[in-house]
Amino acid sequence: MCINCVHPGFVNTDISWHRGTIMHVEEGAQGSVMLALLPDGRRTGFCFDRTLVTEF
Numbered sequence: 015m016c017i018n019c020v021h022p023g024f025v026n027t028d029i030s031w032h033r034g035t036i037m038h039v040e041e042g043a044q045g046s047v048m049l050a051l052l053p054d055g056r057r058t059g060f061c062f063d064r065t066l067v068t069e070f
Contacts, residue, residue, distance in 0.1 A: 016052060020045040020062040 024035050025042030045064045060067050 016049075016054075016056065016058045018049050018052075018058055018060050018062065020049055021064070021068075022046060023064050 022042035022045055023037055024030060024033075025037050025039060026032055026035065027039060027042075042064075045062050048065055049062065061070055062068060
């Protein structure tokens with residue numbers, strides 16, 4: 015089991031009433047897609063801010 019978390023950023027979507035930054039859905043999804051495609055055996059337990067490892 016691989017457990018990580020990702021914060022996509024303040025994306026310009028309906029959920030943010032389009033008040034998000036200029037970042038579009040495709041850019042906000044990069045971190046989630048990256049984590050979904052991690053190969054088996056990859057290190058886990060990280061928190062990501064978009065695609066970069068960060069601290070809580």
